[in-house]
Amino acid sequence: MIACVAFIYVRFSFGAECWSSSACIDAVVCAAKGGIPQKNLCSGAANIQCCSCANCMNATLCTSRGGIPSTGICPGSSTNQCCNMASTSVPIGDKTPVKRMLTDLADILRNAGLEVVEVDGWTTRGHGQMTSVKSIICHHTAGAAKGDFPSLSVVRDGRTGAKPVSGPLAQLGLGRTGKWYVIAAGISYHAGVVTDNSVFGNSNSIGIEAEATGLPLKYTGHDHWPEVQYQSYIRGVKALQAAYGVPTARVVGHKEVAAPLGRKPDPNFPMDEFRTALEE
Ligand SMILES: [Zn+2]
Structure with a gap:
């Protein structure tokens, strides 16, 4: 009898379906x-x-x-x-998407009271001009455990090895001390294959590589991140959102948009918590 009631309940609870x-x-x-x-x-x-x-x-x-x-x-x-x-x-600078280099990145972050390191040559570095800034993708480097931003040369110059990728791999880096590294003003190869290229693809999204080992891979909260770095991440992203008109729904973790889903684990903090902080 109990089993029967349970069965009926289950049938009813699955009765609600998506409209299509x-x-x-x-x-x-x-x-x-x-x-x-x-x-x-x-x-x-x-x-x-x-x-x-x-x-x-x-x-x-x-x-x-x-x-x-x-x-x-x-x-x-x-x-x-x-x-x-x-x-x-959403579009940068103007009312319509404009192809350009994001040469205002350093000023945007500095004006938000953040410490900024301008990496030599950043204003002309990139794989061409950005089409627009429709989204911001948060990453972690999965780099070395020590140092402020030991992944700088990789993010700037790219990866060698079996699957080489030419740099830059992100426009921005974020050190453990909360310092921002402005690496490139143009398209950077950070997103890879994504769920919607017109919004999250490399030519439409800013990539931020925050220095972290990325371990443990999954946990709740951000307690494995230095608080100063995490707060700087929020502050910097807020400033970029305001400058380029990116709604919070389009501030996403690489793990949320990398296709197929599950391909990427970064960043290893909950993006919902991060987005909530962006609205505060
Ligand atoms: Zn990533």
């Missing part, structure tokens, strides 16, 4: 499209959530109003798209 199976997508991607992710309505991993949009409209109308339309999370015809008005503040 194709709207079951990664929660971070959903937020980046201007949608609202809801838990417990989709099968699969916890990050796969039911994405719905409160602002569906014709894509052309959306653009004419200054929004950015995204496909896949509105019902009906493919021209009915989620209109993300928040995205209008």
